[in-house]
Amino acid sequence: MAKKPQQLAIDTRPWRDTANNKPFVRIKNVSKKFGDIIAVHEVSLDIYKSELFCLLGGSGSGKSTLLRMLAGFENPTSGTIEIDGQDMTEVPPYNRPVNMMFQSYALFPHMSVEQNIAYGLKRDGLPRAEIAARVNELLALVKLQDYGKRKPHQLSGGQRQRVALARALAKRPKLLLLDEPLGALDKKLREETQFELVKIQEQLGVTFIVVTHDQEEAMTLATRIGVMNQGEIAMIGEPTDIYEFPNSRFVANFIGSANMVEGVVSEDEPDHVRIRSSELGCDIYVGHGVDCAPEQRLWWAIRPEKMVLSREKPAGLHGANVATGIVEEIAYLGDISVYQIALASGKRLRVSQTNSVRGNPDAITWEETVYVTWDEDAGSVLTS
Amino acid sequence: MTTHDPTIPPPRRLKPWNAVERGLARVGITGRMLVLIAPLIWLLVFFLVPLAVVFGISLTSKQFGRPPYTPLLTSEEGTVQLTLHLNNYIRLFTDNLYVAAYLSSIRIAAIATIITLLVGYPMAYAIARAPDRWRNILLMLVVLPFFTSFLLRVYALTGFMRGNGVINQFLGLFGIEPIVMMQTDFAVYVGIVYTYLPFMILPLYTTLVKLDVSLFEASADLGARPIHTFLFVTLPLSLPGIIAGSMLVFIPAIGEFVIPSLLGGPETLMIGRVLWDEFFSATNWPRASAVAVAMLLVVVVPIMLLQRAQGAVVEK
Numbered sequence: 001m002a003k004k005p006q007q008l009a010i011d012t013r014p015w016r017d018t019a020n021n022k023p024f025v026r027i028k029n030v031s032k033k034f035g036d037i038i039a040v041h042e043v044s045l046d047i048y049k050s051e052l053f054c055l056l057g058g059s060g061s062g063k064s065t066l067l068r069m070l071a072g073f074e075n076p077t078s079g080t081i082e083i084d085g086q087d088m089t090e091v092p093p094y095n096r097p098v099n100m101m102f103q104s105y106a107l108f109p110h111m112s113v114e115q116n117i118a119y120g121l122k123r124d125g126l127p128r129a130e131i132a133a134r135v136n137e138l139l140a141l142v143k144l145q146d147y148g149k150r151k152p153h154q155l156s157g158g159q160r161q162r163v164a165l166a167r168a169l170a171k172r173p174k175l176l177l178l179d180e181p182l183g184a185l186d187k188k189l190r191e192e193t194q195f196e197l198v199k200i201q202e203q204l205g206v207t208f209i210v211v212t213h214d215q216e217e218a219m220t221l222a223t224r225i226g227v228m229n230q231g232e233i234a235m236i237g238e239p240t241d242i243y244e245f246p247n248s249r250f251v252a253n254f255i256g257s258a259n260m261v262e263g264v265v266s267e268d269e270p271d272h273v274r275i276r277s278s279e280l281g282c283d284i285y286v287g288h289g290v291d292c293a294p295e296q297r298l299w300w301a302i303r304p305e306k307m308v309l310s311r312e313k314p315a316g317l318h319g320a321n322v323a324t325g326i327v328e329e330i331a332y333l334g335d336i337s338v339y340q341i342a343l344a345s346g347k348r349l350r351v352s353q354t355n356s357v358r359g360n361p362d363a364i365t366w367e368e369t370v371y372v373t374w375d376e377d378a379g380s381v382l383t384s
Numbered sequence: 385m386t387t388h389d390p391t392i393p394p395p396r397r398l399k400p401w402n403a404v405e406r407g408l409a410r411v412g413i414t415g416r417m418l419v420l421i422a423p424l425i426w427l428l429v430f431f432l433v434p435l436a437v438v439f440g441i442s443l444t445s446k447q448f449g450r451p452p453y454t455p456l457l458t459s460e461e462g463t464v465q466l467t468l469h470l471n472n473y474i475r476l477f478t479d480n481l482y483v484a485a486y487l488s489s490i491r492i493a494a495i496a497t498i499i500t501l502l503v504g505y506p507m508a509y510a511i512a513r514a515p516d517r518w519r520n521i522l523l524m525l526v527v528l529p530f531f532t533s534f535l536l537r538v539y540a541l542t543g544f545m546r547g548n549g550v551i552n553q554f555l556g557l558f559g560i561e562p563i564v565m566m567q568t569d570f571a572v573y574v575g576i577v578y579t580y581l582p583f584m585i586l587p588l589y590t591t592l593v594k595l596d597v598s599l600f601e602a603s604a605d606l607g608a609r610p611i612h613t614f615l616f617v618t619l620p621l622s623l624p625g626i627i628a629g630s631m632l633v634f635i636p637a638i639g640e641f642v643i644p645s646l647l648g649g650p651e652t653l654m655i656g657r658v659l660w661d662e663f664f665s666a667t668n669w670p671r672a673s674a675v676a677v678a679m680l681l682v683v684v685v686p687i688m689l690l691q692r693a694q695g696a697v698v699e700k
Binding site: 071072073092093094095098099100102103104106107108109110119120123124167168170171 | 596598599601602603604605606607608609612616617620621
């Protein structure tokens with residue numbers, strides 16, 4: 001019975017088997033300059049059919065510019081964009097098999113919901129009956145059957161978002177681009193809509209490329225995430241890869257929260273690495289080989305939930321992985337508590353612990369001296 | 385004991401303005417009304433009263449003397465008599481000159497408005513889509529002609545369109561016979577379009593510049609070629625600007641006097657000229673006043689229609 005999940009994994013994750021799968025969208029060495037400003041720099045990216053790919057980055061990271069180049073609103077300064085095997089670089093937006101859902105939704109204010117959805121179909125010159133049938137189908141898909149005659153300004157934010165989605169899906173695009181699709185919604189509505197969006201994407205099998213600055217959104221939606229920083233792709237990977245195995249200090253800091261310490265390699269063996277860290281006041285024992293040299297300066301990042309707090313000094317691993325400090329702050333978040341531990345070096349660690357005991361009277365409290373320990377594979381060694 | 389009782393608030397210090405406000409409030413006058421009173425008085429003194437005077441004169445009859453019309457009210461042995469002459473208005477409908485002048489004015493104003501729109505729309509669009517640092521300079525250029533006297537600019541136009549004017553001299557270089565432009569309807573159209581173009585461009589610009597660029601992108605994204613984006617998105621959304629600009633050109637163009645008399649020929653019949661002739665050549669003040677009142681009605685009706693249309697478009 002072990003075969004099935006494995007096969008499934010290959011079927012739904014074509015990027016894991018690049019030899020046998022042709023990418024659907026192929027971005028090759030694309031750069032975009034606005035005057036002297038480099039918005040996108042030498043980005044290469046392959047996206048596969050039926051993927052829900054998230055471009056994640058802060059403002060000015062170039063993620064929106066990249067999306068606009070896919071839609072055809074901007075032309076790359078250099079590089080090529082291929083969609084479904086066709087070079088799209090010189091194709092104007094109205095001839096691309098691509099539709100976009102705009103951040104502002106960009107609904108036509110002078111048209112009703114139905115007219116908005118039918119707009120693209122009318123431009124294709126479809127017969128009237130066919131357009132009407134398709135519009136009804138889409139209204140049902142986004143659960144707005146009773147709102148067809150309304151104007152956009154008579155709708156709530158969430159309803160407008162759904163009209164924008166329906167309009168973008170109307171022409172059955174091969175590729176749907178979504179620019180901050182949930183950005184204008186409040187938190188609760190956003191969470192509901194996230195799952196709806198994924199459901200619709202799975203139902204239709206359309207390839208989605210979503211631009212977002214919200215990492216939680218990217219984590220929930222994406223099959224893969226491309227983290228962008230200053231016009232370049234910092235990392236491409238599945239959400240778990242990005243979170244658990246960041247490839248650089250930028251990614252580790254950008255996604256979630258991470259404790260980052262500097263250290264020097266003191267032992268460099270094929271099966272383990274020892275890092276001396278004066279910031280932590282102890283050695284870090286890493287249970288796998290790392291591509292580094294003895295005495296090399298590097299960084300080690302660990303997530304707050306990967307560490308354990310205790311009052312008694314734990315045994316540690318190979319005389320390493322135990323730091324000590326004083327509890328400075330405690331943030332009680334209900335399910336977890338986040339402790340800020342001040343180490344002797346002045347470095348502060350954030351450690352989160354699950355509140356598994358109800359109203360625990362013996363919980364670690366302010367000003368206590370505590371020990372922090374972690375597993376040999378709990379952190380990531382970063383050389384850049 | 386005279387300790388301070390905390391339940392009694394300290395006496396509020398009265399500013400002089402508070403006293404004034406309270407005094408006015410007692411008579412039933414609020415600050416909002418005060419603000420409105422100034423423009424209301426202005427309108428009353430400089431618009432409604434003169435209009436009433438003109439309307440009054442239109443109901444009198446011409447006579448020789450000073451003033452050149454019969455009095456509206458006469459008193460004879462303690463009884464006040466009101467004499468209304470309606471024949472001025474009746475003449476407006478029975479004399480072909482007036483009807484023809486009104487129709488001709490509307491026609492010329494309408495054609496000029498359409499030409500102004502066709503010329504002004506691309507200019508307004510280009511300014512609205514120009515880079516930020518260019519926009520204000522271009523707008524300045526649109527308004528710049530207002531810095532020179534209107535009369536001077538109309539005279540300058542005659543310099544261009546005269547028989548031996550700039551245009552004909554230029555055409556002469558290529559051996560083309562001089563074209564007669566002055567004293568024709570063509571010259572009147574040129575004059576009106578040239579003079580009123582800024583009134584068309586400015587409201588068009590304000591609506592076009594506010595349009596969200598992502599609407600055009602959405603239209604292109606959904607497969608609309610640029611011409612379709614213009615027809616189905618840009619044009620309907622700029623309708624309020626089109627209506628406002630057309631109103632600002634059409635209404636003053638109907639009553640235009642200077643342009644037809646300086647540039648137009650004898651056959652260019654416009655109500656403004658008829659009005660001038662009645663006042664100054666025929667010294668028929670009552671008839672001229674009737675022409676003016678009728679013109680007001682001619683202008684008010686399209687304003688009301690346009691405002692209704694505009695209200696329907698905005699619909700918010």
